[in-house]
Amino acid sequence: MAELIFDNHTHSKHSFDGCEEVFDICRSAIEKGVKGIAITDHCELGVYYLDDWHQQLSELKDEIAAAREQFGDRLDISFGVELGEPTHDPELAAKVLNSFDYDFVLCSIHNVRDTKDFYFLSDTQFDRKKMIDLYFAEQLEMAKQNLFDSFAHLTYAYRYLGHSAGTPEPRDYEELLRELFKTLAQNGKALELNTSGRYRTPQLEMMPTLWEFKLFKECGGEFVTLGSDAHKAEFISGGFDEGKELLKAAGFQYQCFFKNRERKCYKL
């Protein structure tokens, strides 16, 4: 049987940092042999909140409906959202989630409260230990808030802060991570393997890494999603071969894909 590929994290032009047409994303996915794709445009609720989120998601929904007409026999297309910083504004998070019938919801943290995205933080402006403490505390808060189907890019902060001296490692937060992973496991929620670092130049690590997935498994975690986080159609399913090996090495045998916010599992 052909290998099944499900990319659960992609962005179209309806993301503030995206440019691709939904149709082009679908064409590229089909070319790459992808079976199912979730288009998960950004809806940021913290300092990057944008007023036009309803308009953007509404257009995305309509374009996905049109794409299903065109490609539905070859590609399963999920209407998703990447809800950023849902803990920073729970009321608005509920409003965003109640506004549309999503197939799939990712939640993520790109910045801690009242602070810029890690992408914009330079090395010298802040206490790295304090920042990582806050980062993991907010991640645990988001896990407990439990609004998502899959928990996106757990180790995002390290993409920009690196693993330099003075920056505590994820292993230093093992107790907190155990609590976070048990929360996901008890709620039947998935942990995302975000492969975006692996098709970039220079290459960066998987988010999270093998160590975190092993710990998730140990804490009773069962469900995982693969996501390329592609903002360009050409990168859809990028890094997935390596990603699947990582997940298998951590003890997972199945990957998830969501429709109507219901999970289906397929062999890795």
Ligand SMILES: [Zn+2]
């Ligand atoms: Zn993200």
Ligand SMILES: [Zn+2]
């Ligand atoms: Zn994303």
